[in-house]
Amino acid sequence: MADFDTDYLVIGAGAVSLAFVDTLLDEDPDCHITIVDMHAKPGGHWNDAYSFVALHQPSAFYGVNSMEFGGDVVDDHGPNKGLFPLASGSEISAYFETLMNRRFLPSGRVDYHPLSEYLGKDDNMVGTVKQVMSGKETTVQIRRKVIDGTFYKTSVPATHTPQYDVADGTPFTIPGDLPKLWMRADDLPGHYVIVGAGKTAMDAGVWLLEAGVDPDTISWICPRDSWLINRKYTQPGPDFFEGAVGNQIAQLKAAGAAKTGDEMFEILGRDGHMLRIDESVKPEMFHYATISEGEVERLRKIKHVIRRGRVSAIAPGSMTFADGEETVPQDALFIDCTATAVPFTESRIHGPQFRGDTVVLQPIHVPLVTLSAALTAFLEVAFDTDEEKNALGIPSPLTDTPNTYPLGMLTNYMNRGAWSKNPKIAAWLSKARLDPTGKTVAKMMAEGDTRLAVMAGFQDAVKVGIPGLQRLAVAAQAEHQDR
Structure with missing residues (x-):
């Protein structure tokens, strides 16, 4: 019992x-x-x-x-x-x-x-x-x-075990310990090395810069650059509604015009719907990280970005990659940001x-x-x-790259289409606080808000976007399964 x-x-x-x-x-x-x-x-x-x-x-x-x-x-x-x-x-x-x-x-x-x-x-x-x-x-x-x-x-830095060797005596920390540096104000590192390319690494970079660290004293090990969602297009409420819907329309049109997910992101990047830190580098990663244009502006101040793949070992003043070593000042503090959120x-x-x-x-x-x-x-x-x-409720894959993103996006639209046709789910969504659009649209409709006119372009975008997503998703499925 x-x-x-x-x-x-x-x-x-x-x-x-x-x-x-x-x-x-x-x-x-x-x-x-x-x-x-x-x-x-x-x-x-x-x-x-x-x-x-x-x-x-x-x-x-x-x-x-x-x-x-x-x-x-x-x-x-x-x-x-x-x-x-x-x-x-x-x-x-x-x-x-x-x-x-x-x-x-x-x-x-x-x-x-x-x-x-x-x-x-x-x-x-x-x-x-x-x-x-x-x-x-x-x-x-x-x-x-x-x-x-x-x-x-x-996984977060505090619970994550780095997948690279750390030599004894290497100045090493995690982002959570950065705010404690004030306690060693007379013995601060002369250089900082951010290890990792995801949003945690970006957060660490912005924190260092906002704390007054000279960007020339920061190195950034960035195995893969990432496309980033522009936060201004994810804002809630009527005041941001036109931008949010315009972003969805832009994504559908880009899917219809692109031959690959990579090309789709290039199109979205031209108008700022998607962002990247370095405009000269083609991002290979997309993990749904969302960032403001202000954060991107700050991160671009870090010029010493090391793109040599993943680091395999670190030691005082040095880093080892598959193609050789790179040096930094002996007192450089390595900041581990390699934990994967999901x-x-x-x-x-x-x-x-x-x-x-x-x-x-x-x-x-x-x-x-x-x-x-x-x-x-x-x-x-x-x-x-x-x-x-x-x-x-078909699960959407947590896509890793621009090419696999259309698979997740298509799944979203398939689910949304089914929900809109089901009276019980549609009624629930219209009152759901967690749904970015349902409750807002219901409120705007009740008030006769003229900003709803932006929705007029949505149906035309769907006509070209859904076939485009289906085409891109076929290739995405193969890449997603090969990972």
Whole structure:
């Protein structure tokens, strides 16, 4: 006999799992939910992130449906000037703690087991939970399903092991320790080396520059350059609506005109819908990183960018690559930014979300992972069979390159088309805080907002864009599977 029972056992208390639970509480008022997580607090990887980390996307459509997040006043200074502010890591952590303590637990329908590990279940749906600190194991009878919220396996510098050798005595740190440099003000490094090419590396570069570090004293090991989403086209609300829709129209037209994903991004880059740090370098990577034009302007001040592939070893004053070595000052501080936010190149458990007694949460609208999880919870309650649910929520691949991006974009449009034709889902989306467009469009329609006229160009763009995406996706599928 199990120690306790529950309807749904949720593995993980990160943003994705919490968004699922939040919607499940509203849509199924009789269910009981148990959450098991290794961290001491809810929020998943936000507990481990570097102190100056900030949300890439606007807070307006991040978090959970039931609880507002972020203000409605745009930044009037800094690299994000003119755009809605980006929530800091501490603000995000506080948001999820408030959610747990003021909504989930007081409901009486959620049990939360922090500092605990889920060890699996037997054929009778009896799961085992182990407390991290004591090692004590308890069993839980799962009446309905296990919800696996660990698909993303987010890696951050604090929990990541570098895939290169670090010689003894090498000045080495992670981004989270940079703000502590003030404590060694009389013995600061004379040079800094950023290791990695992703958004963490960009954040570290912007932090150093904003802190007053001379860009000539910064080196940047950049194995692959990246295309970046221009943040000004991802802003919420009526004031930014025309730009956001115009961006979608531009993407569809580019897909219709391009022969490859690479060419599609080149087209989008000409008008600033997509950005890159160095205009003379062709980016090989796209991980949905979102950045402001102000951040790009600052990062372009770093001139010593090392493009020799991945570093294999570092030592005081030197770096080793496949084609040889490169030197920097002996006191150069290496900053490891090589952790991958999500495993773009790993195909562990790709497949349908609904798998009998298990739901594997995956993105069904990339890169909006919390919207995807919330809508998956709605599908779980509103529809009867796995076949129905999976047809309405096809997982989008986490594409790694410009050439594979059309595959994810096409999946988004396929899902959106199915949602728009389903009255239950359409009604839910029209009220969903996490959907960037549904609630805004409903509000603008109710007010007769003339800015909706921009939508007139959308249907024509779809006519050329969808066939273009289908053509590009065929090639993308082959590249995606070959990774």
